[in-house]
Amino acid sequence: MLSKKLYFLLFLLGFSISLYAQTIHIEGIIQDKQSGEALAEATVYIKETGNAVTSDQSGKYSCRLKKGSYTLIASYIGYKNEEIRIKADRDQTVPILLESSTELQEVIVSAKAKDENVSRISMGVERLTATEIKRIPALMGEVDVIKAIQLLPGVQSASEGGSGFSVRGGSPDQNLILLDNSTVYNAAHLMGFFSVFNNDVLSGLELYKGDLPLKFGGRLSSLLDVQTKTDQPERFQGTGGIGLISSRLMLEGPIGEKTSWMIGGRRSYADLFLKLSNDESQRDAALYFYDVNAKLSHRFSGKDKVEGSVYLGRDLFGAQPGEFKYSNAAGSLSWGHTFSDRLFSKFSLHLTNYDYGLKSKLEDAEAAWDASIFDVMLRADFNQPLSDLWNLGYGVSTIHHHFQPGVVTMPDYPGLKVEGNNALEHGIYLSNEQKLSDRLSLKYGLRVSVFQNMGKALVYSYDNEYEVSDSTRYKSGEIYHTYTGLEPRLGFVYKLTDYSSVKGNYAHNTQYMQLANNSASGSPLDIWFPASPNIKPQRADLFSLGYFHNLKENSYETSVEVYYKGLKNVVDFAEHAELMLNDKLEGEVRTGTGKAYGAEFMVKKNTGRLTGFVNYTLSRSERTIPEINQGKTYLAPYDKTHSVNIVANYQLSEKVSLSTVWVYATGNPTSYPSGRFEIGGEYFPIYSGRNEFRKPDYHRLDLSLTYIPNPKSKKRWQGEWNFSLYNAYWQKNPWMITFDQDDVSGLPHAEMIYLFGIIPSITYNFKF
Amino acid sequence: MKRKIFQPVFYTLIYILLTGCTADIDIKTNDSEPVIVIYGLLTNEYKKQSVRLTRSSPYFSQEKNEAVSGAVVRITSSLNEEFNLMESQSEKGTYETTDSLSAKAGITYRLNIQVDFDGDGIVDTYEAETVMQPAISLDSIRIKPLRIMGESYYALNLYATDSPDEDYYICNYFVNDTLKTDRISRYRMLGDEIVNGEYINGLTIEYFLDRKEAKKHENEDNFDDLIFVSPGDHITIEMNKVEKSYYLFIIDCQMEMKGENPFFGGPASNIRTNISKGGTGFFSAYTINRIEASVPADETN
Numbered sequence A: 001m002l003s004k005k006l007y008f009l010l011f012l013l014g015f016s017i018s019l020y021a022q023t024i025h026i027e028g029i030i031q032d033k034q035s036g037e038a039l040a041e042a043t044v045y046i047k048e049t050g051n052a053v054t055s056d057q058s059g060k061y062s063c064r065l066k067k068g069s070y071t072l073i074a075s076y077i078g079y080k081n082e083e084i085r086i087k088a089d090r091d092q093t094v095p096i097l098l099e100s101s102t103e104l105q106e107v108i109v110s111a112k113a114k115d116e117n118v119s120r121i122s123m124g125v126e127r128l129t130a131t132e133i134k135r136i137p138a139l140m141g142e143v144d145v146i147k148a149i150q151l152l153p154g155v156q157s158a159s160e161g162g163s164g165f166s167v168r169g170g171s172p173d174q175n176l177i178l179l180d181n182s183t184v185y186n187a188a189h190l191m192g193f194f195s196v197f198n199n200d201v202l203s204g205l206e207l208y209k210g211d212l213p214l215k216f217g218g219r220l221s222s223l224l225d226v227q228t229k230t231d232q233p234e235r236f237q238g239t240g241g242i243g244l245i246s247s248r249l250m251l252e253g254p255i256g257e258k259t260s261w262m263i264g265g266r267r268s269y270a271d272l273f274l275k276l277s278n279d280e281s282q283r284d285a286a287l288y289f290y291d292v293n294a295k296l297s298h299r300f301s302g303k304d305k306v307e308g309s310v311y312l313g314r315d316l317f318g319a320q321p322g323e324f325k326y327s328n329a330a331g332s333l334s335w336g337h338t339f340s341d342r343l344f345s346k347f348s349l350h351l352t353n354y355d356y357g358l359k360s361k362l363e364d365a366e367a368a369w370d371a372s373i374f375d376v377m378l379r380a381d382f383n384q385p386l387s388d389l390w391n392l393g394y395g396v397s398t399i400h401h402h403f404q405p406g407v408v409t410m411p412d413y414p415g416l417k418v419e420g421n422n423a424l425e426h427g428i429y430l431s432n433e434q435k436l437s438d439r440l441s442l443k444y445g446l447r448v449s450v451f452q453n454m455g456k457a458l459v460y461s462y463d464n465e466y467e468v469s470d471s472t473r474y475k476s477g478e479i480y481h482t483y484t485g486l487e488p489r490l491g492f493v494y495k496l497t498d499y500s501s502v503k504g505n506y507a508h509n510t511q512y513m514q515l516a517n518n519s520a521s522g523s524p525l526d527i528w529f530p531a532s533p534n535i536k537p538q539r540a541d542l543f544s545l546g547y548f549h550n551l552k553e554n555s556y557e558t559s560v561e562v563y564y565k566g567l568k569n570v571v572d573f574a575e576h577a578e579l580m581l582n583d584k585l586e587g588e589v590r591t592g593t594g595k596a597y598g599a600e601f602m603v604k605k606n607t608g609r610l611t612g613f614v615n616y617t618l619s620r621s622e623r624t625i626p627e628i629n630q631g632k633t634y635l636a637p638y639d640k641t642h643s644v645n646i647v648a649n650y651q652l653s654e655k656v657s658l659s660t661v662w663v664y665a666t667g668n669p670t671s672y673p674s675g676r677f678e679i680g681g682e683y684f685p686i687y688s689g690r691n692e693f694r695k696p697d698y699h700r701l702d703l704s705l706t707y708i709p710n711p712k713s714k715k716r717w718q719g720e721w722n723f724s725l726y727n728a729y730w731q732k733n734p735w736m737i738t739f740d741q742d743d744v745s746g747l748p749h750a751e752m753i754y755l756f757g758i759i760p761s762i763t764y765n766f767k768f
Numbered sequence B: 001m002k003r004k005i006f007q008p009v010f011y012t013l014i015y016i017l018l019t020g021c022t023a024d025i026d027i028k029t030n031d032s033e034p035v036i037v038i039y040g041l042l043t044n045e046y047k048k049q050s051v052r053l054t055r056s057s058p059y060f061s062q063e064k065n066e067a068v069s070g071a072v073v074r075i076t077s078s079l080n081e082e083f084n085l086m087e088s089q090s091e092k093g094t095y096e097t098t099d100s101l102s103a104k105a106g107i108t109y110r111l112n113i114q115v116d117f118d119g120d121g122i123v124d125t126y127e128a129e130t131v132m133q134p135a136i137s138l139d140s141i142r143i144k145p146l147r148i149m150g151e152s153y154y155a156l157n158l159y160a161t162d163s164p165d166e167d168y169y170i171c172n173y174f175v176n177d178t179l180k181t182d183r184i185s186r187y188r189m190l191g192d193e194i195v196n197g198e199y200i201n202g203l204t205i206e207y208f209l210d211r212k213e214a215k216k217h218e219n220e221d222n223f224d225d226l227i228f229v230s231p232g233d234h235i236t237i238e239m240n241k242v243e244k245s246y247y248l249f250i251i252d253c254q255m256e257m258k259g260e261n262p263f264f265g266g267p268a269s270n271i272r273t274n275i276s277k278g279g280t281g282f283f284s285a286y287t288i289n290r291i292e293a294s295v296p297a298d299e300t301n
Helices: A004-020 A130-135 A145-149 A270-274 B004-017 B211-217 B244-256
Strands: A023-032 A043-046 A051-054 A060-066 A068-075 A082-088 A096-098 A125-129 A155-157 A165-167 A175-179 A202-208 A222-228 A237-242 A246-255 A259-268 A286-299 A304-319 A322-340 A343-360 A367-385 A391-410 A413-418 A421-435 A440-454 A457-462 A468-474 A479-497 A500-511 A513-516 A527-530 A538-551 A556-573 A589-605 A610-624 A642-651 A656-665 A675-679 A682-686 A698-707 A718-726 A734-741 A748-754 A759-767 B021-024 B036-043 B050-055 B072-077 B082-087 B094-097 B108-115 B124-131 B138-148 B151-161 B168-175 B188-191 B199-210 B234-241 B280-286 B290-294
Touching: A023 A082, A043 A060, A051 A060, A060 A068, A068 A096, A082 A096, A125 A130, A125 A145, A130 A145, A130 A202, A145 A202, A270 A286, A367 A527, A391 A527, A440 A457, A556 A610, A675 B036, A675 B050, A675 B280, A682 A734, A682 B244, B036 B108, B036 B124, B050 B072, B050 B108, B108 B280, B124 B280, B138 B199, B138 B234, B138 B290, B151 B211, B151 B234, B168 B199, B168 B244, B188 B199, B188 B244, B199 B211, B244 B280
Parallel strands: A023 A096, A175 A222, B036 B280
Antiparallel strands: A023 A060, A043 A051, A043 A068, A068 A082, A125 A202, A155 A165, A202 A222, A237 A246, A237 A759, A246 A259, A259 A286, A286 A304, A304 A322, A322 A343, A343 A367, A367 A391, A391 A413, A391 A421, A421 A440, A440 A479, A457 A468, A479 A500, A500 A538, A513 A527, A538 A556, A556 A589, A589 A610, A610 A642, A642 A656, A656 A698, A675 A682, A698 A718, A718 A759, A734 A748, A748 B021, B036 B050, B050 B094, B072 B082, B072 B108, B082 B094, B108 B124, B138 B151, B151 B199, B168 B188, B168 B234, B234 B290
16 A cells, blocks of 8 residues: 555645646557558547547557547548547557448447447348457356357347357358358357357457348358457456366467567366266266467558468367367468558458367277368458448459368278368459438449359269269369359448438348258258259348337437348258268258248347347248158248347446346247157157147246456456356256157157256456 | 267267256147058068058057058069968967968069058058068177276177178177067168278177176166177177168168257158058068177176
């Protein structure tokens, strides 16, 4: 504690400074929030004094102010205004990040324009910040990005506790999941119970429910755009946590004025507890996942910024008989360059790999099974904000996909190899945003996509019975089939008042690759396979219309959106399809049409002690495929008629905050047997159709409490405790319905398997 | 076989990962119209060959499935033989050849059944066809003790020449002359995708638990499905080559009998059949191959 004398001295000193130093120096760099490009000649207006300054070529601005509180309003053409409250009590650096009005990449919630819900042209976009995600009670205390988005309107979890999600009735493989713009093919750890994203290294995420930005394509249903931290730290700092499942640590810091770095990691340690097990068989088991994120960025000048980002995550389950592992790797290198104050660019290289391997290590039965998908992507994106009428975005991208569907090797035996194949996927796009009046804005554009199958490959032809009729072998590098897609997308926003608007939207999306997955939750063994001469690309037309209204000075956001989605060439699989290690996989594919429609209602409260949202979704999703269900229309596996999510956070005091989540959804469609036959005392099912029934409705309450022991502590180290209860009222939600024969009568009866009772957890989080 | 070899890995994983809880649940389903269920297997074993006819029932019916009586059941062969099967007096719905006979490899057998199944006064005809599968040559089997995850097992290693064709096998095990794989859910299924055309030089095709481990497993759901052996036990293995369609029928039965699996397997689907006109079940023929061995003393402990 400081002596009273010293306080007095400081007080005097402060007083004297305010009397005699008169002005305080404020400076900083104005940058594009997404790319980091410095913005030259941006304006900073000081509301209280009415003065303004402009930034120089390196984006730097500076001003002198009398001691006091001020509001800085930074503006730049093609960007949204940014308001920052500062307390000018000492010289300080105030960096300003501006957000392009075409590339609306929201990073920090406080930086977002307050009326964005109403004014932004895009619709069907949901965003969550890392802070919001952290507040949501989590399964086993493991903060999870994907579990968080499953609470958003129009998003359904594909299975209890799983990482698969369905957006507006689409299948989980119709979601494009990007981490710093690199594709993530399997976003799940531990068979899906946790996601691959470590919340500590993220700034936030955006989910586009169908109306993808023209920059992106290749999936029908959604884009989940996950971004790692972009803000430049002023000093070395870190965050971390110790939980029941895993521990985390993220460190970041600057190197000089122009370079910053970040590294974060997580590892689970369930296997360490297994070592304490009485069961000898479990003691030797390895069971863990880990992931590492790293990022390095360097600003060469005001005009150039280079950034490298790497993700590596792996799951391993091993025991004496063998092991099973799978891993995701993604890396990117990007260069942002400002040609002029009207032309910005970004060039980037992305690599992504997903692979899995199973190994049997038993004597006389040693075998290994491996599969992978590997992508290399190059892209160039330009943004040219010329005027209210011409705010152009354009660019090109190209991806080389390499698919290795599966190889089984066994010493001394021929093994089994499903031949690999290659494809190129190109995209070129042009978009424009127009502000026609204060009320009406438009955006429109076209994306042209091209998909080319490339040798080396062995391609089978199939007859009407899906039996192989012929086969053709193509040389390495030979392009043997090309599809093109025109993908127009357009939208408007019409502001009815300052607080309300109507938005409309149309998008056409094309998807050239899909997951061979037939089960409800999917497994890490599912493989991706491309469109080909036998498999046409899947296409979707999406129409949506919405009314957006903010209340009480934007502190409440409300919206109603309705959508209709028509699907063509939608993929499902034949009955009893063999999807793994099958070189004639294409013969198992059945295609048809689908449609999905629904209405989404959302109320969100952003300010005050109580924050959170309530949403309700009414929807339907169905498929019609000639060879499935005797050609009759059936419900998509993710169809849930009603869905309600309530997320509430309440700041009880500076030390204590409470959070709660309640979810309710109509049970998933499923098939129950209508009849049975008997052979040798065993009963076997007879089905009358696909997905005619539903599982019982799903509902669950989660609670959490966060306790900060010393919220006012000036120490660098700040800790907090998080206590949570998953499934607080112990609802037995069926994960799986199975049939078994009664021990006495021998007759069949139904049983359900539920995964979770009440699950308490405790986590300690810290930052320094 | 291609995935089977990884089964110990899968099961270990699932065991470690999933300790889900089970509860009974009442579900409502439709009651479908009954269909005829025909199940008949012909083998080279010299005996009265039989076919069983029953009626399907609503899934949750509390009655046992009824036999179908009064049918005219006939089997003809590509050797122009004709066998009439008569309904057994002791077991309704089971139709037997009047004399003992053994079916012959390579011969096509056709089943023809005439019965007024739906009671509309019109005779319904159901048919099925099978080609009797030949014997295969097995050199020997060897039983070898080993420890897996701290437990004593015996591996069954096979020595045989695989033919260059796609082959499908159903294996049955007798321990001291008692059939352990006595129902469809316990049949052991093997394909030859990974070893096709090669000499199979001691590949493990089955693991038996040592009987001294039995106590540990008593409370497991599938206890009755486990096969336990002790040193000195006499093991007989039946490795029968079957038609692909029959192999798939058994695989379907095994996969579908418990309903959907959220991780593996697809949406619930009807079991494939070779019975015509909306009937279900199967009619097939195969040659029985047997080979024997003794369980050695376990010296791994």
